[in-house]
Amino acid sequence: MGLVAVVGRPNVGKSALFNRITESRRAIVEPVAGVTRDRLYESTEWNGVEFTVVDTGGIWMDSEASLMTMTRGQTELAVEEADVLVLVIDGLSGPTAADEVVVDLLRKANKPVILAVNKAESPRVNGLEYYAYGFGEPVLVSALHGEGVGDLLDRIVECLPKVSPPIADAELGEPIRIALAGRPNVGKSSLLNRLAGEERALVTPIPGTTRDVVDTRIDVGDRHFVVLDTAGLRRPSRIEDGLEQKTVDRTFDAIRRSDIVLLVTAGNEEMAAQDLRIAGQVIKAHRGCVIVVNKSDLIKGSTVATVAAVKEVTEFMSWATVVTVSALNGWRIDTIWPAVEEAYQSYTRRLSTHRLNQLLQEAVHVNPPPTDRGKGLKFYYATQVASRPPHFVFFVNDPDRLHFSYRRYLENRLREKFGFGGSPLLLSFRPRRRGGDEASAH
Secondary structure, three states, X not given: OEEEEEEOOOOOOHHHHHHHHHOOOOOOOOOOOOOXXXXXXXXXXXXXXXXXXEEOOOOOOOOXXXXXXXXXXXXXXXXXXXXXXXXXXXXXXXXXXXXHHHHHHHHHHOOOEEEEEEOOOOOOOOOHHHHHHOOOOOEEOOOOOOOOHHHHHHHHXXXXXXXXXXXXXXXXXXXXXXXXXXXXXXXXXXXXXXXHOOOOOOOOOOOOOXXXXXXXXXXXXXXXXXXXXXXXXXXXXXXOOHHHHHHHHHHHHHHHHOXXXXXXXXOOOOOOHHHHHHHHHHHHOOOEEEEEEEOHHHOOOOOHHHHHHHHHHOHHHOOOEEEEOOOOOOOOHHHHHHHHHHHHHHHOOOOOHHHHHHHHHHHHHHOOOOEEOOEEOOEEEEEEEEOOOOEEEEEEOOHHHOOHHHHHHHHHHHXXXXXXXXXXXXXXXXXXXXXXXXXXXX
């Protein structure tokens, strides 16, 4: 699809316009400069034409090596790859020297540029003073209220190159959605860049560099992945302002939107309480999980003891696979994809009713449920009612007689027989009723 980059100096409404065009709330919008840092991509459609919009950080002059300079570098990459550029101007402030910096950059790009004068809900805004930039007739828009956005989209579609229809997703196969989650500074963005093979996200030693959730499409062989890099999650007591709370909310949403979560930890540190809180969010969302011990090149000697320590601390999700890697130098990065593939196959697996009940009969025969005063738990049959994750319903005479240890025993037997590595399992126990058992299970 064609690519449209939304660019401009800081705090002119680029992210608000991005959200309006894509009819989403992907980008965080705050009345302060420098909120957007990484490139954000979202597909949209107008009059039957599909294209992708990329939101960018603000462009400004900064001679020093800083986070602002790195953000500008991300924006310049977006300009380089885009087919159409939308220059957003703050119509209330009028032309500024900072706008001239952006204009000079876009002139050198030698690409179609559409000038969008934002905040046109104010009667003070007109486009006459912007003709001097040489980008043709300005489009007056209001990202806040949506005024003029249809005219802007008409102009975008006119400027897009004519491309072949995209290959249907069904032909490519369903992508596996992966969320990178973890504490600040454990190397999530570095890992994303290593997996993607490009500088897709900013990497600095400054906690909180990543704010928005950055989606990246990565193809490995004939398998397609969408990796969601998220902001580092600090302890709730350290979340200081509304902006940081928005980043936390988007991280939790990314976990819920994923199939598999890569829980990234630091191999040169012991797992902290916050690592376990994030693991708890993965369990709450019923998502598959691979624990990625990053910075494992800093571990002296074998990593066997480190993996054992991680498994011990995360015993409550013992089904999660653990891999040791280094995003910095690429050590063992190639072990992540097979672990994700296994977790996804487990997460989406379905068992036939025959195989499931065969296992149930064997399990009960080998280890019958305990009885109390001659009264015991009796199993009738089981069925799988869902996948993502696998959900099994067992019909019994009295669910209240089920002990948690026997539930764990049945789950262990399922895992021993069918694997399910990297995926949680949901087990429900319901009384058998005459007729309609299958229907009531769904």
